[in-house]
Amino acid sequence: MSALQDKYASVISAAQSSGVSNLQVSEQDGILYVSGKASSSSAKDAVWNALGAIDSTYSASDINVDVQVAGLAAGASLKVNTESSNLNIRQEPSTEAAVVGKAAKGESVTLVEQTSEEWWKVKTADGEEGYAYARYLQA
The missing domain is CATH 3.30.460.10 (Beta Polymerase, domain 2)
Incomplete structure (x- = not known):
């Protein structure tokens, strides 16, 4: 080891x-x-x-x-699972990218694409689309 x-x-x-x-x-x-x-x-x-x-x-x-x-497909409903703050939805899959929206803890967002292991493209209830840190999304 x-x-x-x-x-x-x-x-x-x-x-x-x-x-x-x-x-x-x-x-x-x-x-x-x-x-x-x-x-x-x-x-x-x-x-x-x-x-x-x-x-x-x-x-x-x-x-x-x-x-x-496994088995998470586009259109799946995901729950925002942050400790307390809002989850930033960003223009690009990077913490440097502009914030285009926010989702509150406990709010549901829709999976658009599992872009990478760290960033998933999601759509908020308001129709804002962008990238969120997958760590804080729960199926």
């Missing part, structure tokens, strides 16, 4: 115990890649929560978590 796998052992075991299928753990250029399909958003959350316990800002540059909830 490498130092990175050791550091993130709790993330890997959370993925295993929450039932993530097709679990892949690989290392390249000093980055640990963890990917797989979650059977539910709670399984995905378990993995992110394990990462959050190690790195509360999710800003670690030495791990890439790509756990998608």
